[in-house]
Amino acid sequence: MKYLTMTKTEQLFDEAISTIQSRGVIYGHPYYNMERISKLVSSYLEYPVMPHDICIFNILQKISRLQESPGHYDSCVDIAAYIGLYKTVYDAEIDEDFKKGDDL
Numbered sequence: 001m002k003y004l005t006m007t008k009t010e011q012l013f014d015e016a017i018s019t020i021q022s023r024g025v026i027y028g029h030p031y032y033n034m035e036r037i038s039k040l041v042s043s044y045l046e047y048p049v050m051p052h053d054i055c056i057f058n059i060l061q062k063i064s065r066l067q068e069s070p071g072h073y074d075s076c077v078d079i080a081a082y083i084g085l086y087k088t089v090y091d092a093e094i095d096e097d098f099k100k101g102d103d104l
Helices: 008-027 030-045 051-068 073-094
Strands: none
Touching (some): 008 030, 008 073, 030 051, 030 073, 051 073
């Protein structure tokens, strides 16, 4: 039997998924964390910010770091994780049946 080894890109995405899962155990569903942050940022800016926007802000921060340190592995993993979180958070925002305490 031939074993397939993961490419570096697949390893990156695998690590991003593991990060999302491990953080979920600690912080719960990402929507609620991003919602809390969006309320704090909205208050600070005096302008409404949606929970999914926080994921985009975090991606932009990581892109800025890549400009300083191109190819930095952790920043690439974080960007992959934040785009996954973006989709999860956005889906929760538009899901009329989504309620606190539900696991998606």
